[in-house]
Structures are given as structure tokens and as C-alpha cells.
Amino acid sequence: MTNQILIAGFGGQGVLFAGKYLAYKGLMENKQISWLPSYGPEMRGGTANCSVIISDDSIGSPIVSSPDILIAMNLPSYDKYEGAVVPGGKVFVDSTLIGRKAVREDISTFYIPATQMAADAGIPTLANMIILGKMMKETQAVSFEDLQSAMKKVVSAKRAELLDINIKALETGYNFAD
Numbered sequence: 001m002t003n004q005i006l007i008a009g010f011g012g013q014g015v016l017f018a019g020k021y022l023a024y025k026g027l028m029e030n031k032q033i034s035w036l037p038s039y040g041p042e043m044r045g046g047t048a049n050c051s052v053i054i055s056d057d058s059i060g061s062p063i064v065s066s067p068d069i070l071i072a073m074n075l076p077s078y079d080k081y082e083g084a085v086v087p088g089g090k091v092f093v094d095s096t097l098i099g100r101k102a103v104r105e106d107i108s109t110f111y112i113p114a115t116q117m118a119a120d121a122g123i124p125t126l127a128n129m130i131i132l133g134k135m136m137k138e139t140q141a142v143s144f145e146d147l148q149s150a151m152k153k154v155v156s157a158k159r160a161e162l163l164d165i166n167i168k169a170l171e172t173g174y175n176f177a178d
Contacts, residue, residue, distance in 0.1 A: 001056050003141040004064045007128075008049035008081055009073025009094075011039055014128030017154060018071070019050030021166075022132065025142040025150040026054035034062040049077065054141050069139055071131055072098060073114075082107075092135045094127060110134060110178055117172060126169035133173025144174055 005022065009015045016037045023035035032055045039048040051064035065084065070091045072078035075098050078091075085091055087106040096115035112134050114127035136144055147167050155162050 002059075003054045003069055003139065004067050005052040005054070005069040005071070005135075005141065006049060006064050006067040006081055006084075007052065007071040007073070007132075008047075008077035009071075009128075011048045013048070013073045014125065015039075015048040015073060016050050018128040018132045019052045021129075021150060021154045022052050022054070022142065024153040025147075026052075028146070028150050028153075029142055031055060031142075032057060032059050034059045036062040036064075047076070049081075069135060069141065071135055073128065073131070074098065075100070090135075090139055092131050092138075094131055096127070108138075110138060112173065112176055112178065114173065117176070118169065121168070121172060123165050123169055126165065129166050129169035130173035130176070133170035134176050134178075135173075136170070137174045144170075147171075 007015050007019050023033045026033040034053040036051040053059050066086050068089045070081050070085050073094050078098050085107050089107045091107055091109045093111050094114045095111035096113045102109040112131050114130040117130050118124050118127040151163055151166055
């Protein structure tokens, strides 16, 4: 099984962090992985996207041009990448920031008010992990077991206090019923 995942949004939304976590999670499950970040010149507010491939087999190219799974954190990303998703693919939309519905009927779309959920939970910077938790539940691209060990790889020792809230955000998204 191979999952080609594209995570896209504005810089500062944690797009690259979410992709990195997903890649480490796949690696710890003995999968073949590829993580390819792409971002504009601005550190915060510019465009950012991240291609992640998680596979049981060798990966020929790290480029995801036709994702099976799309996470869209903002409207420009949704507008740009919705058409690229393969028929039968799954799309995860931050419905707090994206007001429109899917124009396609051959994909499954999940609307998660991740930004609002993060604000309500007192973790306003973790909408990325909430939407990632929902994606993990709906796709099984990686398991929802042992979240901690992969999180320890992406959260630096200097920021260890963020481990538990990132796990909480994943669990919040995983348990979200739309």
C-alpha cells in the first residue's frame, strides 16, 4: 500500500511540522517514507506545502503531483490542489478557514473546523495536528498507536512541554465526529 499525501497552507500553520510528524510515524512503523517540504520566501504567511509518501514498497520519486490524500489548511491551497486529487481520494479541509464545499463528487471530503477547535481547546497553534488526527483516523496511512515516540522525534528537547499538547491535538482530531 502506498499513500501519497499533500499538506498545504500558509507558512506558520505547521504544514511542514505535520508532514514531518507523519513521515517519522511511518518510519517508526517500518514503512518507506519520503518527506519533501516546499515553502515561499516568507517565514510566516507565505505559502507552504509538504509532500509525504508512506509506502510498503520503495519510493521512486518524492514528488506528489496526484495525491491520494490532501490536507488543505486554507482556501488558496484548497483551490489549487483539489483538482489534483486522484478519483476516490480523501480531502481534509479546515472548515474554519475554508467556507466552500468540494466541487468534485468523486472524492471524499471531510470538513474539520480545526482552527476553531484548536482555539476552543486552548491550543490555538495546533489546528495542523487536529486535522492530522482526523486524517489518521479516516485513512489508516499510519496507525494511531504509540503517538509519543514519533512526536519525540519532531519536538525538540528545548520544547518538550509541547509533546503532550501535540498528542492532545491529534486525539482531538481523531475523535472528531463530523
